[in-house]
Amino acid sequence: MTTTATPTTSGARDSESFDEAPFDEEAFQDLKAEITAWVEGPGEDYADEIEATGQVPDRLLPELRDRGYLSLAAPVELGGRGIPFSRYLELMEIVSRSHASIRMLVHVINGTWRAMVPFATPEQLEEVVKPSIAGTKLVAFTLTEATAGTGQDLRTTARLEGDTWYLNGEKHLITFGVKCDYWLIAARIEGSTEKDGFVAFLMPNSGLPGAEVIDDSDTMGIRGTDHAILRFTETPVPASALLGEQGDGLKVALGGFLLPSRVSVAMSAVGLAERAQQLAVEYANRRETFGKPLSSRQAIQFYLAENYADIAAARALVIEAAKAYEEGRADAGVLSSASKMVAVDMLARVTDKALQVHGGQGYWKRNKIERVYRDARAQRFEEGTNEIQKLVVGRAVVTGAVSY
Template identity: 65%
Template sequence: MSVTEIAPRSRAALDPAAFDRLRAEVARYVSGPAEEWADRIESSGSVPDELWTELRERGYLSLAAPREYGGRGLSFPQWMELVELFSRSHGSLRMIVHVVNGTWRAMDAFADPEQRERFVLPSIAGRIKVAFTLTEPHAGSGADIRSSVVREGDTYYLTGAKHLITFGVRCDYWLLAARVAGSTGHEGTVALMVPRDAAGVTVEDTSQTMGVVGTDHARLTFDRTPVPVANRLGAEGDGLAVALGGFLTPSRISVAMSCVGLASRAQELALEYARRRVTFGKPLTSRQSVQFMLAENEADIEASRRLTLHAARRWEAGDRDAAKLSSMAKLTAVDMLGRVTDKSLQVHGGSGFWKSSPIERVYRDARAQRFEEGTNEIQKTVVFRELLSRPEDVR
């Protein structure tokens, strides 16, 4: 089978024994080398290029892609199990692995053979970096986008602004959603591969964040930036399909699982601290209030894990309720993460407030999930929209 014939939701999976070995390898990496990278990132405030190189050489940037594309051929639920592990590490490391293993999918579903060779396969191989570029400073993240293009011959001229763009500074291409000037709603939206060095672009580094330190974010301004029509993925009108169905739906499931992974790390740190911390001659684990907090955490984490894996299976199967389940998983997991990290920090008492405590970084990083791939308010809107569109006879 040629690479042009691969379905965007291949159901192939790594055989169980091989997957168990891969999962164990990733677990060792996360608890060992990744922690060293975390210390380096936190102290410097940036992600070294060497980390990108290491992740590429280990094959961690192509885990979710089909074997025919140079990937490992994981099923989507298998990929989610690895996302959970990576998410126990530093937020920026998780972000790299998560985004690179997701943007190829959005491109591939709409790419023609020439575009697959130019964009998809090099992204999977780690030869180019692609930044997903949807959010705007003066609009939401959907059909109300304002960035627009005017076509003149074989060139689009792009005008508008984007912000909160992950890897927007150091990327090679922006995978950008805009609309044909004068169009409204979903109709007329386009998805473009905009070169990082295109004319008429102003890039502002906005990387000073509360958590997920080191992941570069950008605010972008386009002033009649020329983009070849050959860089358009799909047809005019497909822009939001590329952005929402191709990237955001599976990515929201990934973010939900990243919440599960980070919450598991917080729970682990809280349990370790409670076991060794002694007050009035007894460890904290003997205090019923602490026992209850940790028990509630455990139930919360497992419930989110199961819902997220269910959403992953339904998305891979192409079920019509995948978008709803994706948003349900994300909003549930985000709320869970907030509760778990808050209780885990509380178990640490005052000592958890200092940067010398690992729980401090986890607590800061957790806040980013609340808006990554859309706030909970957006997720609730998606869920209700899908609920309302369901035929009455199946309600």
């Protein structure tokens, strides 16, 4: 099954230049059924194992890779399956009903190529981008800092001397930052105060001098996924690691990855909410109070009705944001933020009601809703907190940048 790649930000290489091919709807529906069966079968076994051990088993990544789940959205010319962004999100919706660490692998690996492709040199395409799409090399998106993280406030700096950059600073909350092969890292050019004073690098995670990797993986949810604190002190980075040109750093980080990734996170919230609703319905039908199924109680039906409407509304907005991104519309960025803002708030309401349907039983780890409830909290800050998303949307509204 092949289709055209989705639009990306402008740069040295535009993914829109790849050849178009017809979309095979029948094959896509077969793929959806396959992924659903995997999520409900082996995926649940993996989820139980991850929760029991606190580790993602080594065999999971190769299995996802061999099934083609890590190369769903990338262009066929780069080794991907070329599924359009809005249709790929239908698959992300399904995957997100599984364990958060499974969703994280599929989400990140299917997204980082968008940041790299428009700016990568031919050598970087062969050495990093294509292996990343194939799932043989792992790239960690490296933006957030302890005292910064929205982009222009970055404090990590890079200084060019000859043909070597020297990196100084600290990054926090870096997913896959411990075990990855490369860091896709953004930094401010030392001494720069301009918006275009940023650079991006594809740095190998291979014991560079002055680079300290601290395992920071003990989290509330998304158990098993590694997270890192990275500290750089005069760390030398060869000029060949520069992704794009000087000044492209924020284009790489914000446009290339974060915009579509916010929409993907929003859809993952929809998928996880659907799983919470499914668990709530199953429990309400199974549990009896005073000789009647819990599901016959009006209060419970109201919870489930509200959840259904909440999920459906959020999903519609996410699909609209995805189509805006595909079409390169001017409102794509605002809809990206709006969809994440709405979807993660929806997820909080749905998982809370789903847990309440379970009563005290839901608080015990032996019930799957407990893990779903914990995992749901992470999406409130993935790819920017809701407070940041509201700033983006609010500014667009008051300046008339959006229409109705």
